[in-house]
Amino acid sequence: MGSLAIKRVYDPPSAGDGYRVLVDRLWPRGMTKAAARLDLWAKDLAPSPDLRKEFNHRPERFAEFRHHYLGELSRNPAVAAFRTELKRPNVTLLYGAHDRANNHALVLKAFLEGKRVRQAAVKAKRPAAKKAVTKKTVTKKRRPSVQVGAARKRSR
Numbered sequence: 001m002g003s004l005a006i007k008r009v010y011d012p013p014s015a016g017d018g019y020r021v022l023v024d025r026l027w028p029r030g031m032t033k034a035a036a037r038l039d040l041w042a043k044d045l046a047p048s049p050d051l052r053k054e055f056n057h058r059p060e061r062f063a064e065f066r067h068h069y070l071g072e073l074s075r076n077p078a079v080a081a082f083r084t085e086l087k088r089p090n091v092t093l094l095y096g097a098h099d100r101a102n103n104h105a106l107v108l109k110a111f112l113e114g115k116r117v118r119q120a121a122v123k124a125k126r127p128a129a130k131k132a133v134t135k136k137t138v139t140k141k142r143r144p145s146v147q148v149g150a151a152r153k154r155s156r
Helices: 049-055 059-075 077-087 104-113
Strands: 003-008 019-022 090-095
Touching: 003 104, 049 059, 059 104, 077 104, 090 104
Parallel strands: 003 090, 019 090
Antiparallel strands: none
């Protein structure tokens, strides 16, 4: 396997990119085919539409997204077909997301390299552990008063 890199599709192409592969399911906004200089558009390697919509590029959801996306990749027959492309000297995976630290291309690259995807790569905010519930006195909720016209009735 040659070198595998990732890069935003909006970054200018360079000679060192080698074989350029877009790994997004949707075409990047405002990008022409000539400007992208792609060798392959691998839509099938991208996350499913439902997973992509649920993640919605929110960093706090990245850990859960990564877990589900790795599951999709392990069951995806397109991954096995794509591994033949990795025999090239240089392969660059292109993505369109703004966030360079929380995107599917990072997960895909680690999966293709056979590396274990680190949980510490992104420090997702986890909710604090719930405190033990203590018994407190419960106050009765008052029934709302019933209004008739402008006058108000009070119960005695």
